Every structure is written in structure tokens, then in C-alpha cells.
Amino acid sequence: MARAQDVVAKHAALLEPLAQLFTSRGETLYMVGGSVRDAMLGRGVHDLDFTTSARPEVIREILDEWGEKVWDTGIEFGTVSAIRHGETVEITTFRSDLYDGVTRNPEVTFGDTLEGDLIRRDFACNAMAIELSLDDELRLSPTFHDPVDGLSDLVEQVLDTPQAPEVSFRDDPLRMLRAARFVSQLGFTVADRVFDAMRDMAGEIERITAERVQAELDKLMLGARPWEGIDLLVSTGVASYILPEIPALQLETDEHMQHKDVYRHSLTVLRQATELEDEGPDLKLRWAALMHDIGKPATRAPKEGGGVTFHHHEVVGAKMARKRLKALKYPKHVISDVGQLVFLHMRFHGFGEGQWTDSAVRRYVTDAGELLPKLHKLVRADSTTRNAKKAARLQRTYDHLEERIADIAAKEDLARVRPDLDGNEIMQILGLEPGPEVGKAWKYLKELRLERGELEHDEAVAELKAWWERENA
CATH class of the missing domain: 3.30.460.10 (Beta Polymerase, domain 2)
Incomplete structure (x- = not known):
């Protein structure tokens, strides 16, 4: 008082x-x-x-x-x-x-x-x-x-309703989402009767518009403990109606398809991503952390000799993330950036320690663009292994990658990787009018720039002419 x-x-x-x-x-x-x-x-x-x-x-x-x-x-x-x-x-x-x-x-x-x-x-x-x-x-x-x-x-740091929760939630089902939001923001737990009512009345959330759901989810995701708010929505069944991709991560296992608990892993990644934030809560990073593995259920397959694979789950997951965020009426830039982070989160794991070529580093930076700082945090947060040596090796490898990026960036302007010749020069050298051929030539030179780094002007002209001859042979 x-x-x-x-x-x-x-x-x-x-x-x-x-x-x-x-x-x-x-x-x-x-x-x-x-x-x-x-x-x-x-x-x-x-x-x-x-x-x-x-x-x-x-x-x-x-x-x-x-x-x-x-x-x-x-x-x-x-x-x-x-x-x-x-x-x-x-x-x-x-x-x-x-x-x-x-x-x-x-x-x-x-x-x-x-x-x-x-x-x-x-x-x-x-x-x-x-x-x-x-x-x-x-x-x-x-x-x-x-x-x-x-x-x-x-x-007691508990959330309970003034009236019977069944009455409260029937009046306004959005209050079930508000419960999860306050769990995230305040660190409170819900009373047993509130949990039971949320579980029994989860379907009532369908009465709420996507815009109102999105507004509450934003507040939840930007809270101090968003993984706990999400876990409440999943454990009560509310998430099955508004974020079905998340409870779907609770994959059943059998003796032939053993793998880590993808759902718990995702909550851990979300928690670790928040711990890496250095400029306040980052909505796009947090959504990408939560959704980075949502493509796994659709791509799970048994591996010969035991175990399981999730080939291309990042590609499938990126599409699923964009679709879900679109259904929740998120702005286009949020949909695009979260989808791209999900798409790129496995790129790092395709390269072993010390195996990153200059070309691979340039492509990594170029594909991430302005999302690179978020991608750094997402990839680091994605390490949840209990094996201390493996965890240290992964972090050390990523340290090395960031050092490579800084080293190459000091020599080249990686933030603005462009072909060594612009469109006007391409048209002049090849005697072309504006059209699709110019775009193809530009794309070729962009790939060459990523592969070999910055070229001298005469070298770039020679490469362009050689490519044009091959195209028209």
C-alpha cells in the first residue's frame, strides 16, 4: 500500500x-x-x-x-x-x-x-x-x-479472477490470453481454477479477432519471460487454436526415432535469445527463436541405423512461419524478417570449424543483410546441448565466423555487395537495350562478386564478355 x-x-x-x-x-x-x-x-x-x-x-x-x-x-x-x-x-x-x-x-x-x-x-x-x-x-x-x-x-504472485473464471472467460475469452501475457510480464502463475477453465474453454478464443490476438501476443512475446507465457497457452490448449505450430512440436518418440524434445528445445532457444538481447526486447528475434524449428514435424524421417532426420526443415519452417504470422495480421516487414531468420538459421551448421571460404562468408552476410545481428543471436541461442564440450565448440566456431566476417568486412564493404559493373556499364559493354538480358548479366556478376570478392574493372569486363559469349554460343 x-x-x-x-x-x-x-x-x-x-x-x-x-x-x-x-x-x-x-x-x-x-x-x-x-x-x-x-x-x-x-x-x-x-x-x-x-x-x-x-x-x-x-x-x-x-x-x-x-x-x-x-x-x-x-x-x-x-x-x-x-x-x-x-x-x-x-x-x-x-x-x-x-x-x-x-x-x-x-x-x-x-x-x-x-x-x-x-x-x-x-x-x-x-x-x-x-x-x-x-x-x-x-x-x-x-x-x-x-x-x-x-x-x-x-x-502470492498468482493470477485469479474476481468471479468464477468460467464466467470471466465466457464474458471475454481474450482474458485467457491476458493471463498468459501477465505470466510473461509479471512472472506470476495462474490459480488452479484459472488453468482448468482455460483448458476447458480454450476453443472460446476463436471468438476473438486475429488483430486482438496479435496485440496480446505481442505483449506476451515482449514480456520478461515469454517462454512461460507460451508454455501456459500450450499446456491449456489455447495455443492449438491460435499458434498450432507450437504444440505440434511436442513430437512423439519411439525406440527407432529418438531425438531431443523439440518443443522444450524451442522454449529454451527463446529464453536464451532474450538473454542475448542488448538493446531491449526484440520482437522479430523472439518470434524467430520460438518458430525456428516449426518445420520439423513435417520433415521428420527415420534415419538408417536409427535416429531421425529433419532435412530442409528450415525451408518448410520459413514458409509455415510466414503463413502463421500473416494469419495473425502481422505487418509485412515482421512476416518477411521472421521468415528469413527461420530460413537462415541452419546455414551456419552446414560448415564445419575452419571450413568457411571467403565466398561462403560473403553469401552469409549478403543473405542476412540487415538481419545479420539478429541471426548471430538466433544461431548462438540455438545451442541447447547439455554436452559442455560440444556447446563450447559450437560457440567457438561461431566466434571464428564472426571474426572472419569482421576481417572480410574490413577489406570489402560487405554491407553493400554489388556487382563490379552497374547496369549502364553492362548495357554499354554488351551493346544491349534495357531488358531481361541486362538483369541476367547483373545477376551473374553479383554471383561472381560473392564467389571471388572485388574484381579490378578490366577483369570484371573480361569476365562479363566471356559469360556473354558462352550465353550466345
């Missing part, structure tokens, strides 16, 4: 005038939801969320007087927002919505009590409130309200 009061005190210059305006209108005002939860956890509080007895039109009138800028795009749902001194507040009238059990869009109904508003929230730890009450001198004197005992859940 002290931490939450500290947040109120920190913003007293902002909130005291606001509380005074509401009190003068005979209305109550409460800080609620994630603002209170994060304050009590000692996490940073960014946007300030409030609920109030005031109806939307009254909120608007008060904020017009208090705020520097006000917007009411959510007023039909009882929400009005404002900004003052760089701080954003969002204030919503008490709600007591009715759900139809078909969509997640409620029939908006305004309530009359704080308790009625809090009990309809997703989790008890998000259903605590701090009343911005005033003393006799009209100074802030905050009062803590916790009608559903969210503080106990906060202390």
Missing part, C-alpha cells in the same frame, strides 16, 4: 486539483487497474487509469477544465482521456456490462458502485483501487480499496 501511496504523492501536484474538481461535483475518483498493481509491485507507472462515479459527460466537463488536451473517442464506453504537464490520464465511469456470450463486445452498462466495477475486471490483482479522497483542508488523503482481495494474490 505504501508504494501506491508514494505514486499518488509523487503525482500530487497533478492529481490533487483533479480530485478537488470531482469532489466539488459530488463525485468519487479512484486510481485502478494496472496503475495500482504496478505501483504496488514497484514497477514503473506510465499512464494513470481511473474509474469514477461520474457519468461520461461530467468527466468531459471536468477534464475540459483540468486538462491541456482532452479526447473522448471512447466516450460511448464511458472513457474520456486528457493530458496535463506531459502526463496522460484515462477516466472511465463505473461499468457493470452485460455480455452475450457470442462476441467479446459487451452491452455497455454504467454502474453505481466501485465494487460492482472491480468485480467485472479480468484478475483480482488488477481489481484494487486507491480513492483520491481529500481531508478537511482539501489535500489528498488516499484510501485503499480491495473488495476482491487482490493484494493477497499480488503477494
